[in-house]
Amino acid sequence: xxxxxxxxxxxxxxxxxxxxxxxxxxxxxxxxxxxxxxxxxxxxxxxxxxxxxxxxxxxxxxxxxxxxxxxxxxxxxxxxxxxxxxxxxxxxxxxxxxxxxxxxxxxxxxxxxxxxxxxxxxxxxxxxxxxxxxxxxxxxxxxxxxxxxxxxxxxxx
Numbered sequence: 099x100x101x102x103x104x105x106x107x108x109x110x111x112x113x114x115x116x117x118x119x120x121x122x123x124x125x126x127x128x129x130x131x132x133x134x135x136x137x138x139x140x141x142x143x144x145x146x147x148x149x150x151x152x153x154x155x156x157x158x159x160x161x162x163x164x165x166x167x168x169x170x171x172x173x174x175x176x177x178x179x180x181x182x183x184x185x186x187x188x189x190x191x192x193x194x195x196x197x198x199x200x201x202x203x204x205x206x207x208x209x210x211x212x213x214x215x216x217x218x219x220x221x222x223x224x225x226x227x228x229x230x231x232x233x234x235x236x237x238x239x240x241x242x243x244x245x246x247x248x249x250x251x252x253x254x255x
Contacts, residue, residue, distance in 0.1 A: 105138055107148075110133070110138055110140065110144075110148065111148050111151060111152060113133065113136050113138060114129065114133065114145075114148055114149075114152065115152055115168055117129070117132050117133070117136070118152070118154060118166050118167055118168050119167075119168065121165075122163065122165040123165055123166050124163060124164060124165045124166075126142050126145045126146060126149070127142065129145045129149070129166065130142055130145050133145070149166060152168050153168065154166045154167065154168050155167060155216075157212050157216065180213045180214060180217035180219060183209055183210055183213035184200070184210060184213065184249070187202045187203065187206040187207075187209060187210050188200050188201070188202055188210060189201050189202060189203065191246050191249060191250060192246065193241070193242035193243040193245065193246040194242055195241075195242055196235065196236040196238075196240065196241060196242050196245075197233055197234065197235060197236065197242045198222075198233075198234040198236065198242050198245050198246045198249065199231060199232070199233060199234075200231070200232040200234065200249075201230060201231055202230050202231070202232065203230060204229055204230045205229060205230070206230065207227040207228055207229060207230055207231055207232045208227045210225075210227070210232050211225035211226070211227035211232045212227075214232070214234060219234075219245075219248070219249065220248065221236055221237050221240045221244070221245045221248060222234050222235070222236065222237070222245060223235050223236070223237050234249075
């Protein structure tokens, strides 16, 4: 552990953003500890404000654990994360009306829904995840079959 050093808010948030991009920090206490390991002393209230400022969200990883990520970093990665997640977990894609139904193995629907929500899939306005099924809602005027085809085209399905 480094000696604590004085840093301003911008420097602290820069270090925090780097930590969130490279480590699975699951709680604000984990974030406080990680910053302390970088020589930056702060309390939970400061971390809470910094996470809000950075627009950090908790996302579920492929192993089911949740950790903080900066939403902009997830969106910037776009289809790469969506593609990898869907290739890993989706076993079937079907459409009905303005809906797309994605089937996964048990306990794998949440990572798929999160990837679609955060990946900014064009035409998908919302997801609902169960245990092994993700319901994707298409935007007004877009048929579910068309959205399913967009997902398949980008993913090689």
